[in-house]
Amino acid sequence: MGSGVEEGPEAIPHGGDLGAARRLFPAAPEPWIDLSTGINPVPYPLPPFEASALHRLPSPDDLARLKTAAAEAYGAPDADHVAAAPGTQILIEILPRLIARETRVAVVGPTYAEHAAAWTRGGHAVEVVPDLAGAEGAGVVVAVSPNNPDGRLFAPHELRRAVAPGGLAVLDQAFADLEAIEPAAPGPGLVVLRSFGKTFGLAGLRLGFALAEPALVARLEAALGPWAVSGPAIAAGCRALPDADWRRAAAAARGHDAARLDRMILRSCGRVIGGTVLFRTAVFGDAPGLFRRLGEAGLYVRRFPERPDELRFGLPPDKAAWCRLSRILK
Template sequence: MREDGEKDAIAHGGDLDAARRLFPDAPEPWLDLSTGINPVPYPLPPLEASALHRLPSPGDLARLKAAAAAAYGAPGPDHVAAAPGTQILIETLPRLLPPARVAVVGPTYAEHAAAWTRAGHDVRMVDDPAEAAEADILVAVSPNNPDGRVFSVEALAQAGRGLVVLDQAFADLEPVEAASPRPGLVVLRSFGKTYGLAGLRLGFALAEPDLARRIETALGPWAVSGPAILAGLAALPDAAWRREAAAARAQDAARLDRMIARAGGRIVGGTALFRTADFPDGPGLFRALGAAGIYVRRFREAPARLRFGLPPDKAAWCRLSRVLR
């Protein structure tokens, strides 16, 4: 169901076209807090013009995979499949495997269950990994979206009797265990969320070399653009920036928690990049925010619940504060 009520695909954050349909009289520009993307992007150096003029070479891709392996703790570049965003990896992996019983730990990012279902697998939702004993494949997001739950890698490995797919899209700026690929474990990592560069479309699957090769073969040649490769080569080795961003976003998240509490909200989860809260009148607050040109994420199955991304600057913080007061 779309945010505007039309029957369609799964609703996602960032759909300002839907926001404008819902609130046609809202002031522009919109303040989009409906995603969990770092609002302070990585300061990319100027991109070489050749990145737009030529096709990426195998050497370019190899260097990107080596940088990703070093940043994410994979044994080597042969354990890395680079892709134009993690969404395409979520879509591709189920098509590479024979029909199986799949357990998805939820509630979570809805595209996981949808992708396995579209590929012909028998999918069921479970509340806890321990409930997946009969499944051949276990899918979990950690930290989870939208509640921020964290699952230990060992607990997931023990719960899954076959393949474990671990989506760590929100792990980079969190004090959580970074999972390294090993037999029976595939890890998905998002570049765009961490570095605030979602429009570049870059993500990675960390897997055993055979599966990593199968994923890249399915994606085809030149799946990752030249500009995205250069961005990854600049940002992934910059561990100091990631540490500073993690500390700054944690402070922002704590500030947002205080604002939400003053507005009568009860924090029910989140990460350093988004906060999820229940309100006495969630639908009413959603409408008030929308009328002020502020778009947040709502949940059809939990009307009291709203998810807030982080404002990017002082003016945006003040704008949100005025409505929450």
């Protein structure tokens, strides 16, 4: 007899799940080195939080300061063009609810799978297309730039051209902050998503932004409700976002690390096919075997069941981790 409870959709696998890694490789040495995400392994040096950030609710003035810092950091005209949220994932979930159901949505892929899943849950006709030519005329076009996992870039004007008149272009720039590319400013029919946690290595704080026209920002904020962003996240954003010097230094350092990782992959007979300064994606002749050897050594990388010859590597955080990875890749 059935339980009477409907089963939900199969969960989308994500990086960072060390519980899953330990179940796959129970004899692996500790501590695990998690290379399965695209999060900066060298976090921003936050000072201690003031007690008030933890024991009182954030005020509208606190949120306004955060939105102003984000507008200046990301090239938005002003704070009215910024919606702050507890991570970009919740914005990915909310956007489909603000668009008329059964809209044709084209997601340029393969990419971050939550985009297509969220628009499907929202009752839309979703198609994953290989390029913007396949998205032509869609009511909503979604692209990640730089793309995860291949690093492809998409310009805002290219997305706008593909969208049907009156439609919406969604440009997810979660990995753009440390890349040598121009930030995308919001405009009519364009919403840009930016991730704070990946860039600053503070993903656990859960902070992200949507840059959009003020009318859409107001609808997003209404859907999020009051106090959507925590006091500690607001304090961290107000401190880190204006620190352009740290971002420039981090971009240079992580770019050096990405080049080092490329050399290690090449020496192990892998072929780098793309990525960003925070992760590299490569093809291997025996990717499943390499995934197993890495796992048995306590190194967790990202694999793709639908593309079994590919592995994605995040950046090691320190010398010991680099040495441990090097030993396996040799």
